[in-house]
Structures are given as C-alpha cells and as structure tokens.
Amino acid sequence: MALKLEDCINTLCPWSGDPVSEESLTLYKGKVVGFCNVGCRDKFEKAVVLFEDCLNVDTKD
Numbered sequence: 001m002a003l004k005l006e007d008c009i010n011t012l013c014p015w016s017g018d019p020v021s022e023e024s025l026t027l028y029k030g031k032v033v034g035f036c037n038v039g040c041r042d043k044f045e046k047a048v049v050l051f052e053d054c055l056n057v058d059t060k061d
C-alpha cells in the first residue's frame, strides 16, 4: 500500500520543522506520519521498532 501525503496527519517534520515530503511517510499506530526527508523518517522508524521490540518482550509470558 502506498502512503499518501493527503493522508498524513502532520504537515511539518518533527525534527526540523520543514514541510513533510511524500517520499518520507511512514505508519505509526495505523496513521500516516511524515518527515521532511527519508533520513528523518528512518531515525523515527528505528526508535519505534526498538521500542515495540521492548514492549513485545515485556508482554510475552
């Protein structure tokens, strides 16, 4: 599924304050969130993946 800028819930990159770009979108909690460039997006994705891994470890019985 291709992410679309029109579905993005934010207009400015949280890192830089620059406008989000269509090639720098990702999903967070089922919503499309955007960044000004793929470097900013990848930094965010890394953090989310790490935290979700931690949470998954926690909830295993």
Ligand SMILES: [Zn+2]
Pocket: 013, 014, 015, 016, 017, 018, 035, 036, 037, 040
């Ligand atoms: Zn950015």
